[in-house]
Amino acid sequence: MTAHAALLSGSRKMSIQSKVNQWGSVSRFCIDRMADYGELISIKLAQARAQLAREVIALVALAVAGMFALSFFCIAIIATALTTPYFLHVSWAIAAVWLLLCVIAYIVVRSQKPANSFRVLHEEIHHDLEAVKEALK
Template sequence: MSIQSRLESWRNVSRFALLCVGDYGELISVELAETRARLTRELIALMALAVSGLFTLSFFCIALIASAWNTPYFLAVVWGVAIGWFAVSLIAWFAHRAQRPVQSFNVLKRELRADLETLKEALK
């Protein structure tokens, strides 16, 4: 390959890269907005679920303990409630650890990979 053809291929690659930079900027802004909106919705839903779930379970546990107040099973009920909460906490912790991390900016990653493959092919 001559120097002239090598320079021409590098010139074409640089033009292609410059054209793609604007597209990458647009993709970043679009995906950032989508990620922010999705995260906001998920956080609001999770907070509502956590607050309502904790209130429900708290009143249920208080009702269980109050039901066994003057019975011989009072201590068993109290310890049962405590062990139940501990089990729920362990299950929640294991469920959290088992989740896959959220993949953000997938479209941008795919575009960058495709463009890098194109550039590699153009420089061969």
């Protein structure tokens, strides 16, 4: 074996050893981060659960109160028109307005973007993947 071949063989061993060390460091980093991810997931799940419960309770209370208020308002309008020749027109107009409100509410609900509760976790994983890619260069 010539000196040049011995030098290349030695540099390959060195290169392989540095790659093994590099992969070992990356794997230790990933294992350490898994514990952090688990903790972050449990925190974000608890926060998302609490936020969802608050929002659902508030929306149900708002919906019930709003429906009662609007129902009694509509009944008052119909009762006011009861003795007039426009009674049927008023009744049908109120029904049409309610139908229009339902259609508008449906369109608004369908067009809303869903909340991203796990944005922080996604960003952490993305940053860690970038760090791993950088370490493996």
